Structure formats: structure tokens, C-alpha cells
Amino acid sequence: MGDVxxxxxxxxxxxxxxxxxxxxxxxxxxxxxxxxxxxxxxLYVIDYALTPGISCSLYRGRKETE
Incomplete structure (x- = not known):
């Protein structure tokens, strides 16, 4: 109980x-x-709902080249 x-x-x-x-x-x-x-x-955060196009296109670009 005395823990701080x-x-x-x-x-x-x-x-x-x-x-x-x-x-x-x-x-x-x-x-x-x-x-x-x-x-x-x-920590700078962004709202994914406002920027899905950028995030998705970067992810899709990586998947296509693998």
C-alpha cells in the first residue's frame, strides 16, 4: 500500500x-x-480516416514489388 x-x-x-x-x-x-x-x-499522430489514400497506396506499392 505504501508504493509510490x-x-x-x-x-x-x-x-x-x-x-x-x-x-x-x-x-x-x-x-x-x-x-x-x-x-x-x-509523438506526432495522424488520423488514418483522413489519410487512407496515402497509407494504402504505400502499402499496396510494397506488396506489388515483393
């Missing part, structure tokens, strides 16, 4: 949309509340 969760890294998934600033602010707040030097890594 130690967070060394925080992964913040961002898409450069309207909520990116809120996500980074929350990650920064969370890292400061831990009281230790916490690393914040950002």
Missing part, C-alpha cells in the same frame, strides 16, 4: 490540432507534480 508510482517519461500524442497546447500543458503539469526530473516526449 514513479514517472520518468511522459508520452504526449499530438496532432498539431486545437488541443495540442492543452495536451502539452497537461503533460508539463503532470511532470512538475511528480517532483522529479520527468522527460516529456511528443
Amino acid at each position: 508510482l514513479t514517472i520518468n517519461k511522459i508520452l504526449a500524442a499530438i496532432d498539431l490540432g486545437a488541443d495540442t497546447e492543452k495536451i502539452l500543458a497537461y503533460a508539463e503539469w503532470l511532470s512538475k507534480t511528480r517532483g522529479v526530473d520527468t522527460q516529456i516526449d511528443m
Whole structure:
């Protein structure tokens, strides 16, 4: 029961949309509340539903050449 969760890294998934600033602010707040030097890594994500043509064509291109 006396165990304390130690967070060394925080992964913040961002898409450069309207909520990116809120996500980074929350990650920064969370890292400061831990009281230790916490690393914040950002991962840029895309919505597959908005870009299926690009992803599918790259995948199909690899399959045809194999």
C-alpha cells in the first residue's frame, strides 16, 4: 500500500490540432507534480480516416514489388 508510482517519461500524442497546447500543458503539469526530473516526449499522430489514400497506396506499392 505504501508504493509510490514513479514517472520518468511522459508520452504526449499530438496532432498539431486545437488541443495540442492543452495536451502539452497537461503533460508539463503532470511532470512538475511528480517532483522529479520527468522527460516529456511528443509523438506526432495522424488520423488514418483522413489519410487512407496515402497509407494504402504505400502499402499496396510494397506488396506489388515483393
